[in-house]
């Protein structure tokens with residue numbers, strides 16, 4: 027898809043978006059209401075909110091998998107129209123083919139796009155080196171740790187040079203130490219690739235460590251409660267900055283805001299369960 031927009035046009039815009047679903051008992055439920063969000067080119071945006079508030083639905087709207095019931099979603103100034111090849115994804119579960127070796131997983135995207143085999147494999151080697159997996163090319167996913175599999179997923183995504191990267195709790199299944207290492211790996215890749223990122227997480231510290239801007243969503247229906255710019259200088263080493271006073275102060279401020287929504291979401295879940 028050709029991008030004819032000016033460089034000042036944001037990568038992603040959600041403009042007064044609402045999304046309603048029909049529940050199995052035939053009622054209408056609103057997952058997202060009057061939602062406004064802008065991701066500038068090269069910007070790293072994180073969204074946090076209570077469980078079930080509508081974070082994944084927001085990502086689905088950007089991919090075009092879900093259509094807004096009202097409002098508009100734009101990519102580089104144009105309305106979303108189906109799955110856009112400029113978008114890359116990383117989800118909580120790996121999208122690795124278990125029957126393919128590490129390098130055959132990474133090379134899949136370029137080969138699918140028609141890159142010559144030699145070139146595609148050379149490119150895959152390069153990306154595996156960037157995620158510190160040189161020497162593991164011929165292993166299979168089941169022979170790798172969770173962190174290594176996640177690195178393969180990152181190489182598999184970044185090799186396609188996505189202009190927009192959507193990440194839905196990509197590291198939530200990892201142990202805390204591996205997670206922090208993955209944060210640093212991701213920031214390194216992102217700073218080189220200059221993609222615009224939308225990162226969904228339950229983990230406020232993860233959001234602050236990574237992002238330029240953190241959106242706090244309300245308990246469903248999701249709407250934007252507040253937007254916090256994160257002015258912590260880059261390059262950041264996420265494993266270190268979490269002990270800085272600036273980081274702790276921002277965490278407390280945002281948590282004060284998020285806490286009320288989390289309590290509201292939990293109270294509603296208990297009411298439904300009762």
Ligand SMILES: Nc1ncnc2c1ncn2[C@@H]1O[C@H](COP(=O)(O)OP(=O)(O)OP(=O)(O)O)[C@@H](O)[C@H]1O
Pocket residue numbers: 047048049057075076077078079080081082083084246
């Ligand atoms: N296809 C669908 N049909 C009906 N309801 C849906 C559908 N998809 C999502 N919902 C509802 O919309 C609301 C938001 O769901 P969504 O998965 O976006 O929330 P989330 O914030 O990503 O959740 P979590 O924090 O648990 O990952 C939920 O109440 C969910 O049940």
